[in-house]
Amino acid sequence: MKTATLDQITSQGEVYLATLHAGDAVTILQNGKAVALLIGVTPKGSAPRPLGCYAGQIQVSSDFNDPLPEFDQAIESPL
Numbered sequence: 001m002k003t004a005t006l007d008q009i010t011s012q013g014e015v016y017l018a019t020l021h022a023g024d025a026v027t028i029l030q031n032g033k034a035v036a037l038l039i040g041v042t043p044k045g046s047a048p049r050p051l052g053c054y055a056g057q058i059q060v061s062s063d064f065n066d067p068l069p070e071f072d073q074a075i076e077s078p079l
Contacts, residue, residue, distance in 0.1 A: 003027045003034075 020040035028036040
């Protein structure tokens with residue numbers, strides 16, 4: 001991640017735009033302290049992740065959909 005002052009960004013804007021296009025962020029400093037973070041935007045035409053791209057990498061426990069014990073207690077207790 002690069003850091004720059006507002007004066008540097010103003011005078012060397014193309015350098016920092018290239019940094020953003022490359023996917024890196026730029027922290028803007030004022031008096032040596034970070035005050036803002038510039039990040040590039042993802043183009044609207046970028047391809048979405050394909051379905052199933054995480055297949056086999058995620059495991060869900062067999063009791064995932066079972067009610068939580070707190071739910072059973074709330075149902076059984078009188079109002």
